[in-house]
Amino acid sequence: MTSQTSIVTPANPPRSALRATDEKSFAFTTTTVRWPVIITKIIDDVYKTRHELDPSIEFEKMKEGIDIMDSIALLKYEIQRKKPLKPIDDDGEPDVNTWIEVFNKYFKEENWHSAPWLFTECYLYRRTHSIFVRTKLWRNYDPFFRQKEDTFKASFVAIIELAKRIDGLISNPSVQGSDKRILFHELAQISLWGNATDLSLLTNLSHDDIKKLQGNAKSLEESEKNILVNDLEEVWGKLSHYQQKRIDFVLDNAGFELYGDLIFADWLIQNGYASEVHLHVKAIPWFVSDTTPSDFNWLLGVLKNDFFSSASSNEKLYLERLAKRWQGYVDNGKWILKSDYFWTSPYAYWHLKEQAPELFSDISKSSLVIFKGDLNYRKLVYDCKWPTTTLFKDAIGPLATEKGAPPILALRTSKADVIVGLPEGIEERLSASEEDWMFSGKYAVVQFSEGNRLN
Ligand SMILES: O=P(O)(O)OC[C@H]1O[C@](O)(CO)[C@@H](O)[C@@H]1O
Numbered sequence: 167m168t169s170q171t172s173i174v175t176p177a178n179p180p181r182s183a184l185r186a187t188d189e190k191s192f193a194f195t196t197t198t199v200r201w202p203v204i205i206t207k208i209i210d211d212v213y214k215t216r217h218e219l220d221p222s223i224e225f226e227k228m229k230e231g232i233d234i235m236d237s238i239a240l241l242k243y244e245i246q247r248k249k250p251l252k253p254i255d256d257d258g259e260p261d262v263n264t265w266i267e268v269f270n271k272y273f274k275e276e277n278w279h280s281a282p283w284l285f286t287e288c289y290l291y292r293r294t295h296s297i298f299v300r301t302k303l304w305r306n307y308d309p310f311f312r313q314k315e316d317t318f319k320a321s322f323v324a325i326i327e328l329a330k331r332i333d334g335l336i337s338n339p340s341v342q343g344s345d346k347r348i349l350f351h352e353l354a355q356i357s358l359w360g361n362a363t364d365l366s367l368l369t370n371l372s373h374d375d376i377k378k379l380q381g382n383a384k385s386l387e388e389s390e391k392n393i394l395v396n397d398l399e400e401v402w403g404k405l406s407h408y409q410q411k412r413i414d415f416v417l418d419n420a421g422f423e424l425y426g427d428l429i430f431a432d433w434l435i436q437n438g439y440a441s442e443v444h445l446h447v448k449a450i451p452w453f454v455s456d457t458t459p460s461d462f463n464w465l466l467g468v469l470k471n472d473f474f475s476s477a478s479s480n481e482k483l484y485l486e487r488l489a490k491r492w493q494g495y496v497d498n499g500k501w502i503l504k505s506d507y508f509w510t511s512p513y514a515y516w517h518l519k520e521q522a523p524e525l526f527s528d529i530s531k532s533s534l535v536i537f538k539g540d541l542n543y544r545k546l547v548y549d550c551k552w553p554t555t556t557l558f559k560d561a562i563g564p565l566a567t568e569k570g571a572p573p574i575l576a577l578r579t580s581k582a583d584v585i586v587g588l589p590e591g592i593e594e595r596l597s598a599s600e601e602d603w604m605f606s607g608k609y610a611v612v613q614f615s616e617g618n619r620l621n
């Protein structure tokens with residue numbers, strides 16, 4: 167066990183790291199069971215795309231497709247045989263030197279199980295990216311796009327419901343002050359539970375989930391019971407006092423989760439709680455479902471088009487109105503899309519200021535930075551074995567205390583075996599009846615840190 171006073175590095179987190187060497191951990195299940203499935207799906211996807219090509223004109227792309235499938239299969243083999251990690255090949259990407267450096271400094275002697283899980287998992291997606299980026303004709307290919315698109319299609323019912331809901335809220339400005347508080351809770355929860363659609367856990371929206379997302383008071387109450395710590399009321403108390411009115415989202419998954427986040431962002435703008443929303447997305451395909459700039463543009467595009475063929479003309483109207491308003495935010499600079507390579511780096515967010523000073527000073531200007539989803543949470547708390555009663559502020563380290571640290575809100579459904587900030591007794595109570603409570607995605611935490619503003 168490392169102590170908090172020694173220097174924190176990717177190989178030496180503030181507590182001992184989650185690792186696949188612990189066979190009872192979710193890190194182990196992920197490494198041995200979930201990754202092989204995820205990787206096999208990449209191969210299937212490339213196979214499908216390749217099959218649709220015309221050999222008389224796309225011969226070279228077909229040939230490259232075979233090489234890609236080969237390299238991906240080799241990657242799977244390395245993982246399953248617990249092979250040593252190797253440096254990322256110099257693929258010319260803007261972040262490749264960081265990866266090579268971190269590898270050489272800390273992980274040269276490690277294998278797929280011995281290195282911290284946070285590193286191996288990020289490294290897996292960076293290795294995958296490298297395979298595509300080193301080709302000529304598949305450089306910009308996203309092997310997860312097909313899955314993202316399918317899940318979005320399947321979320322049709324909830325998408326229409328939310329479009330109607332936000333339309334009603336916006337065209338009815340007579341909602342009283344006290345109701346705004348309830349709406350804030352509702353929309354933040356839509357954004358929170360949207361994360362349950364994460365593709366890497368291979369889950370899909372069930373009919374019940376969809377109903378929960380429709381936002382009636384009863385279902386809201388019900389899902390609220392599964393939020394183990396909820397700081398939303400504290401954030402609500404501050405929201406109307408914000409001077410800057412800039413809110414940032416460090417986004418997570420594309421498709422339905424992104425849609426729910428944008429519904430929330432739309433409401434914040436319409437009600438004057440934010441005048442600008444900065445949306446941080448991933449620069450490369452990441453953890454299967456994460457939003458890239460092209461996923462964001464795709465979403466705006468399909469809402470405008472006839473993507474949902476089964477929608478009635480009335481339903482299409484709601485979507486069109488919403489899409490037009492959202493496109494307007496983008497065009498007028500109210501929604502600002504950003505993708506910094508730090509978010510897909512091997513570093514936990516304890517290193518944000520040190521590794522990405524410009525990004526740090528940028529988010530310092532925000533009134534509230536909302537971190538979505540499980541991986542962002544793992545990176546905030548350094549993915550290590552904190553006692554579950556550790557204060558959130560302690561677990562996010564420098565991001566709570568450093569000069570300029572902005573107010574932070576984590577909206578996280580719990581899908582990994584790390585969680586902090588729980589009241590005494592919760593861990594014991596849940597562990598007694600649900601072995602998988604920490605990583606099943608059933609429970610959530612909503613945690614706030616006020617940061618250390620300059621003024
Ligand atoms: O999209 P999210 O919520 O960050 O979840 C990412 C998934 O990847 C992991 O972080 C690791 O596989 C899981 O814990 C989680 O299922």
Ligand SMILES: [Mg+2]
Pocket residue numbers: 364365366367419453454455456
């Ligand atoms: Mg995911």
Ligand SMILES: [Mn+2]
Pocket residue numbers: 364418419453455456539541
């Ligand atoms: Mn994700």
